[in-house]
Amino acid sequence: MASRASAPLARRAGRSLVYLAAILVALYIMIPIYLVAVMAFSPRAVVYDYPKPLIPTQLSLETMSFFLNAYGILDSVKNSVLVAIFTLAISLAIGAPAGYALARYIFPGGDIYRILILSTRAFPVVILSIPLISTYINWGLDDTTLGVALLHTAMALPTTILVTSSVFVGVSKDLEEAAMTMGCTRAGAFRRVALPLALPGLAASAIFTFVLSWNEVFGAAILTVQNQTLPAKLIVQLNQSPIPFRFAGGFFILVPAIVFMLFVRRYLFSLWGVKLR
């Protein structure tokens, strides 16, 4: 306690150091994204240039449109969107009821189920997708967007269940019970009261699933030949592609991610912070 007198000054110096560190780490994260954005919006000649400009000298859509007009890219973007929409529809349809059950009922086996779900969330995509190749050939699902979506659903489902469960925990049960005393059925109370209140959280979960599917490379690349999603198409031809194509492609898959984070910020910690109880 002897150092009390000098504390304010030392504390202020320490405080600025903390700010400095915080900003440096933020720069480490943001600068690479900035750099690839500069490349994506520079004309092709500049992309080939060396030394590279750290500040964009001339903005242009040439590189981006070169990428988007390359053979098959728009089709693969369409496939990506389709797969992502299938994935979020299926995983919400299956996951939300389970999440609701975890949030509203106490029942034998509930904890075991919860642990089971938690243990499946480190999606082992390499392990899942290789055996699915032969299963899909038997089922006639090989090289289809639905097949990829079913794999992505398996990856997204655990998180969907945990997030929807935490969303429904946040929606007061009393309101549902009140609706039931006024003559709603159990299902009616859910549909008219709980569901509308849960919608924002469910939307966040859906966006999360969308981005997971949009980003996934390995399974999509291995399960498709013609009907490739964008990442699958990119990874297959990346190393034979011109540099502007790569940077534009990289930036293009990055954009939904950045937008996504704006929307789900509030739910971030329930997405990933769920712990074993």
Place this chain on the structure above:
Amino acid sequence: MKLKRRANLEPYLLLLPSLAYLAIFFAWPMVQAFGLAFRADDGRWTLEFFRRMVGDAAFWPAVRTSLILVLTIIPLQFILALTMALLATAGLRGSGALIYFYALPIAVSDLAAGIVWFSVFTERGYLNTVLQGLGLLEKPFIFLQYGATWAVIAVILAEVWRATSIVFVILVAGLQGIPKEYNEAAEVFGAGWFARLRKVTLPMLRPSIQVALILRTILAFQVFAVVVALTGDGVKVLASEAYQWYNQWRNLNVAAAYAALILAISMLSTGIYLRALRTRPEAQAV
């Protein structure tokens, strides 16, 4: 009107579809991976595919690189993520924006991360631009040369950049769960910042650290797109070999042998973490 008391079938009916789905698309493929890896086409059990995997020239380099990646990336990530988590919860002004920036790479795909860092490390890229601009290099250095150590370092940096955010978010969630009183009590007893971190914060964070470690280790054995986007096939890892065996040589069985190997390593490391970081009941009671 007690919803909870009535023992009924409703919750089980609500859970059933998800259980069925995970059985078909999660549990069954894992069993099947072993079937494909250890059974010949006529149904006999065989080590043939495993032998071909191990005998392949790329196998040991892939194992070695995968281990190097896990052993370097995960400690680096934990130090960085803990620093970030402590910075984000230090009560700075603008910490909302800070959390947004720090968490952003969570949503960045491994392919995009590979391409982003390719712009930095490629021969005519930003790192050479800066180093030459500062006069530290006379001519551009080829970082991503086939099989070079620098290529592995580039992969490590890109992976740390991309995947630290998940650890960060898990740790922040854990930090928010620690009651303030604990740290205040420690401060009253004269514990300095570092002592509080070591004696209060870290032990209380143990469950979060465990979750994050398991998650990250399993995912680190599956790095794929970052490696391909940065180095082509200049650096070999387990997942890229599994991909090659199927996409280049259409050999599903050897690819499945790789999958089985990755699964075995993942389960082994999870088991080790669970034992080594066992949470004592009193720490869990919070």
